[in-house]
Amino acid sequence: MTQDELFKVLVAHCKEYGFIFPSSEIYDGLAAVYDYGQMGVELKNNIKQYWWNAMTRLNENIVGIDSCIFMHPRIWEASGHVGAFNDPLIDNKDSKKRYRADVLIEDFLAKIEEKMNKEVEKGRKRFGEAFDEAQFRATNPNVLREQAKYDEVHNRYKKAEDANDLAEYRQIIVDNNIVCPISGTCNWTDVRQFNLMFSTSMGSTAEGANTIYLRPETAQGIFVNYLNVQKTGRMKIPFGIAQIGKAFRNEIVARQFIFRMREFEQMEMQFFIKPGTELEWFKKWKEQRMKWHVNIGMGAENYRFHDHEKLAHYANAATDIEFQFPFGFKELEGIHSRTNWDLGRHQQYSGRKIEYFDPEEGAAYTPYVVETSIGVDRMVLAVLSHSYKEEKLENGETRVVLSIPAPLAPVKAAVLPLVKKDGLPELAQKVMDDLKYDFNCQYEEKDSIGKRYRRQDAIGTPFCITVDHQSLEDGCVTVRERDTMSQERVKIEDLRALIDKRVNLNNLLRNL
Numbered sequence: 001m002t003q004d005e006l007f008k009v010l011v012a013h014c015k016e017y018g019f020i021f022p023s024s025e026i027y028d029g030l031a032a033v034y035d036y037g038q039m040g041v042e043l044k045n046n047i048k049q050y051w052w053n054a055m056t057r058l059n060e061n062i063v064g065i066d067s068c069i070f071m072h073p074r075i076w077e078a079s080g081h082v083g084a085f086n087d088p089l090i091d092n093k094d095s096k097k098r099y100r101a102d103v104l105i106e107d108f109l110a111k112i113e114e115k116m117n118k119e120v121e122k123g124r125k126r127f128g129e130a131f132d133e134a135q136f137r138a139t140n141p142n143v144l145r146e147q148a149k150y151d152e153v154h155n156r157y158k159k160a161e162d163a164n165d166l167a168e169y170r171q172i173i174v175d176n177n178i179v180c181p182i183s184g185t186c187n188w189t190d191v192r193q194f195n196l197m198f199s200t201s202m203g204s205t206a207e208g209a210n211t212i213y214l215r216p217e218t219a220q221g222i223f224v225n226y227l228n229v230q231k232t233g234r235m236k237i238p239f240g241i242a243q244i245g246k247a248f249r250n251e252i253v254a255r256q257f258i259f260r261m262r263e264f265e266q267m268e269m270q271f272f273i274k275p276g277t278e279l280e281w282f283k284k285w286k287e288q289r290m291k292w293h294v295n296i297g298m299g300a301e302n303y304r305f306h307d308h309e310k311l312a313h314y315a316n317a318a319t320d321i322e323f324q325f326p327f328g329f330k331e332l333e334g335i336h337s338r339t340n341w342d343l344g345r346h347q348q349y350s351g352r353k354i355e356y357f358d359p360e361e362g363a364a365y366t367p368y369v370v371e372t373s374i375g376v377d378r379m380v381l382a383v384l385s386h387s388y389k390e391e392k393l394e395n396g397e398t399r400v401v402l403s404i405p406a407p408l409a410p411v412k413a414a415v416l417p418l419v420k421k422d423g424l425p426e427l428a429q430k431v432m433d434d435l436k437y438d439f440n441c442q443y444e445e446k447d448s449i450g451k452r453y454r455r456q457d458a459i460g461t462p463f464c465i466t467v468d469h470q471s472l473e474d475g476c477v478t479v480r481e482r483d484t485m486s487q488e489r490v491k492i493e494d495l496r497a498l499i500d501k502r503v504n505l506n507n508l509l510r511n512l
């Protein structure tokens with residue numbers, strides 16, 4: 001199965017097993033908006049809890065807040081979002097479809113890269129063990145021709161990006177005959193900037209209404225509460241404020257399932273520090289955040305840093321933590337050293353003094369900020385895409401299993417009476433009642449035990465507990481482990497400790 005096909009299968013699996021549904025589905029859906037079902041919401045909550053506890057419990061100097069989605073419209077002028085939170089857009093005059101010009105060019109470049117990689121793979125097959133990839137790339141005429149084309153387009157694109165030259169974006173598209181996938185034509189409009197913020201109005205009458213925005217990031221809710229938290233919490237620099245909440249962006253290219261949505265959730269932490277110490281803290285947070293990811297157990301090789309060459313005007317360092325999604329390494333989290341830009345701008349726009357009096361320095365200053373910002377939904381996608389497996393079993397059958405790291409799994413244990421009679425359901429219900437206070441459990445008595453195991457594998461339940469006739473006599477049950485499918489007899493009173501060892505989130509937190 002290609003990665004593309006696998007991704008389609010994963011999307012279907014998420015719907016079939018209650019993880020993620022297209023929003024408003026009975027009305028044919030709403031593009032790039034998704035709802036979380038009964039399994040998805042549990043997974044999402046576990047991810048949020050892992051992040052929240054890692055931030056606010058493990059760090060005595062980090063506290064959490066929950067600010068509103070609606071904020072004073074001046075905030076978005078101060079933050080620069082009204083003026084500059086834009087994407088370059090282009091319309092195809094024949095299909096009337098709208099695209100991001102930069103994405104059209106990037107996709108074109110990706111296709112050239114794909115062609116080169118195909119040539120290399122052909123070479124590898126032809127030459128076998130003697131194959132030298134570097135030499136092949138340096139000498140093969142097809143690869144050289146494609147590489148020259150790639151370099152030419154890439155250089156033009158980077159120059160246009162640096163100069164914010166929208167006319168040049170269009171020219172690159174036209175010169176390379178990049179066509180609309182719907183109409184197949186190159187009949188393009190000019191490129192223009194399109195603001196990504198959703199707006200609505202607040203007020204009881206239309207005349208008195210104010211335009212307000214649905215926040216495109218949670219960070220500004222933290223900045224504008226800096227003084228409140230610092231004073232009421234008597235926080236001393238360095239300290240952090242963490243928040244989890246919804247954010248909204250009118251994404252034009254909304255695809256790849258929950259990777260890029262119009263309504264999504266962020267987990268952001270702004271760390272307030274003394275000016276001049278920001279690069280040290282940036283390095284520390286880079287390491288900390290990577291550790292948080294790798295600790296989940298999805299393979300260190302599936303993460304990498306991508307340091308930004310081109311920095312936003314207010315940043316003096318920035319990096320992405322990228323994850324290997326089915327469509328390649330893509331941004332999962334951003335870590336940015338934002339200087340004192342945001343607090344400085346809010347000071348300027350609100351007229352309020354936003355400073356910290358440093359007793360050690362005997363002076364006041366506007367703190368600098370290092371932020372860590374991760375999308376909850378991207379994290380859900382990372383976990384699901386990494387966990388989905390189709391395995392061939394010894395008996396020739398195939399099983400679909402979600403090997404979700406156990407502390408994040410939506411259901412921790414399924415309690416299954418072997419048959420629906422002879423007192424087994426009653427004992428199974430007792431086991432369930434005993435475990436349900438500590439773990440999210442499911443009770444299932446319908447269908448054969450094999451079918452029930454498969455259903456639990458498909459939602460990633462780490463343990464299946466089967467109650468059989470012997471259980472009535474010896475007080476033991478069969479515990480089947482999801483990944484190895486190994487089974488062992490366990491005393492009912494030992495179940496809680498056995499499950500807890502694998503699924504307790506605190507065990508993950510202790511390794512950080």
Ligand code: GAP
Pocket residue numbers: 216217218219249251258259260261262264265266268331332333334371373374375376377378
């Ligand atoms: N406060 C900084 C900030 O918002 P960002 O790189 O624009 O930075 C941070 O966003 C994270 O939010 C990204 O790394 C990604 O995980 C998530 N994110 C951004 N846009 C998203 C979208 N349209 N859909 C889903 N997640 C998104």
